[in-house]
Structure formats: C-alpha cells, structure tokens
Amino acid sequence: MSDTKLEAKALDILKDKIQLIQTGEGGIYLVGPIKLPVDLDGETVIFQWYCWLSRCQVTDNFQEIIDQLSSASLAEYQQSSVLVYGDFKNADEALIRMHSICHTGDIFGSQKCDCGYQLKTSMKNIVQHGTGALFYLANHEGRGIGLFSKAMAYVLQENGYDTVEANLSLGFVDDSRNYSDALNVLRILRTKPVTLMTNNPKKLDALQKAGLTLSGREPIWGGESAFNEFYLQTKVQRSGHLEE
Numbered sequence: 001m002s003d004t005k006l007e008a009k010a011l012d013i014l015k016d017k018i019q020l021i022q023t024g025e026g027g028i029y030l031v032g033p034i035k036l037p038v039d040l041d042g043e044t045v046i047f048q049w050y051c052w053l054s055r056c057q058v059t060d061n062f063q064e065i066i067d068q069l070s071s072a073s074l075a076e077y078q079q080s081s082v083l084v085y086g087d088f089k090n091a092d093e094a095l096i097r098m099h100s101i102c103h104t105g106d107i108f109g110s111q112k113c114d115c116g117y118q119l120k121t122s123m124k125n126i127v128q129h130g131t132g133a134l135f136y137l138a139n140h141e142g143r144g145i146g147l148f149s150k151a152m153a154y155v156l157q158e159n160g161y162d163t164v165e166a167n168l169s170l171g172f173v174d175d176s177r178n179y180s181d182a183l184n185v186l187r188i189l190r191t192k193p194v195t196l197m198t199n200n201p202k203k204l205d206a207l208q209k210a211g212l213t214l215s216g217r218e219p220i221w222g223g224e225s226a227f228n229e230f231y232l233q234t235k236v237q238r239s240g241h242l243e244e
C-alpha cells in the first residue's frame with residue numbers, strides 16, 4: 001500500500017476512537033477505549049484504557065492532530081491516562097482514584113512514600129468493587145513540582161526538612177496540582193456521582209470545587225514502612241490527611 005493509502009486507512013481506523021473535548025481553553029483529544037490486560041497479583045484483569053492530549057488547537061479534523069504528532073516531542077512531556085473497569089458509564093456506584101504520578105514509588109517501588117501501594121491497591125479495589133476508573137495524572141509529579149525538583153526536595157528531606165518545608169524552600173507551594181483536564185475526561189466517561197479513594201481532604205475539596213459530583217470517599221491508607229513513617233506522619237500533621 002502507498003504511504004498516502006496507509007495514512008488514509010489509519011485515519012479511518014482512528015477516527016472512531018478519538019474524541020474532541022472542548023474546554024474553553026482549547027481541546028482535549030481523548031483516544032480509546034483500548035483493551036488492556038493487566039496482571040494484578042497473578043490474575044489477568046481486562047481494563048479499558050484511554051489516553052489524552054491537551055492542545056490549544058480545537059479541531060475535529062483529526063488528521064491535523066495526527067500530522068503534528070511526529071514533530072511534537074511528546075515523549076518529552078508525559079501524557080495522562082485513565083484505566084476504566086466495568087460498566088463505568090451506567091453503573092449506579094463507581095470507585096475512582098485520581099492518582100498523582102510518582103516515578104519513584106509507582107515505578108521503582110520506593111518505600112519513601114505510599115504511592116506505589118496506593119496505585120496497586122486502588123486498582124484492586126476498583127476490580128473488587130466491580131466498576132471504576134484510575135486516573136493516572138502525569139503532570140502531578142511531586143504534587144506538581146516535577147521529578148527534578150522532587151529529587152532536590154528529597155535531598156533536603158535527607159537533611160532534616162519535612163515534605164512541606166522542602167517544597168516551600170524551593171519556591172513552590174505545597175501542592176500545585178490541577179485536576180481540570182481529568183475532570184473533563186471523567187465527564188465524558190461518566191456523569192453519575194463517584195466515590196473517590198483518597199485520604200486527602202484538600203484534594204477532595206479541590207475536586208469538588210472543580211465540579212466533581214461525589215457520592216462518597218473511601219480511605220486508601222497503608223503501605224507503611226520504616227522508611228516512610230515520617231513522611232506519612234507529615235501528611236497527617238502538616239497536610240491534614242485523614243488516617244481513615
């Protein structure tokens with residue numbers, strides 16, 4: 001097949017799997033669902049996976065978006081995505097997690113935080129519940145400060161600073177995470193209320209202010225180790241996290 005024919009065929013395949021979400025500030029291009037078999041403790045679980053890209057440009061001519069991909073250096077800027085399980089659109093009850101990326105905890109299994117534990121547990125909870133979604137938010141590293149700054153914050157923490165002090169002394173606020181794109185995607189996937197897995201009342205508040213319709217909160221506490229005792233204590237004492 002010629003390159004032109006391959007391109008035309010690709011668009012034909014992709015067009016039914018791309019949605020434009022208009023946000024007022026631009027467009028979110030949502031790709032999916034894609035069937036994703038996931039190994040959860042030795043059991044294969046099928047999730048439906050979606051990934052999105054935010055652009056200033058708003059177009060439903062998706063070829064224009066495809067044409068920009070190869071020169072957009074997207075690997076330099078991570079994209080967020082969501083794993084959906086069960087009849088997420090229609091079920092009366094659904095469990096969701098807005099999980100902030102944690103390179104050290106989620107990927108390396110670092111025990112300096114509880115992120116890896118929360119990621120795995122939230123996926124298992126969703127499957128056990130029967131319906132839900134795990135939003136994996138790629139622009140949230142270090143509560144919004146980025147991986148390099150988080151490394152600097154860790155150096156400061158090795159020298160006596162707590163998590164909040166470390167962020168502040170590097171010129172950041174304690175928490176600069178934004179949930180608006182994730183909520184725009186959630187509204188496409190489900191309009192009924194959801195139960196949010198979190199221990200953080202400020203996150204709950206930020207999400208509700210941004211328009212999340214909530215039916216409840218489920219705690220997600222655990223993953224304690226000798227290495228994260230002070231970190232978890234700081235979450236409770238300085239950031240107001242709930243222990244149950």
Ligand SMILES: Nc1nc2c(ncn2[C@@H]2O[C@H](COP(=O)(O)OP(=O)(O)OP(=O)(O)O)[C@@H](O)[C@H]2O)c(=O)[nH]1
Pocket residue numbers: 100101102103112113114115118140141142143144145150153154157163167197198199200203220235241
């Ligand atoms: N700045 C900074 N960020 C950290 C540190 N440890 C983990 N993180 C980041 O914290 C984010 C998770 O936020 P948490 O405060 O642990 O929890 P939360 O999302 O507010 O609340 P939960 O929903 O209860 O998990 C992830 O993006 C991690 O990368 C740290 O020592 N310093």
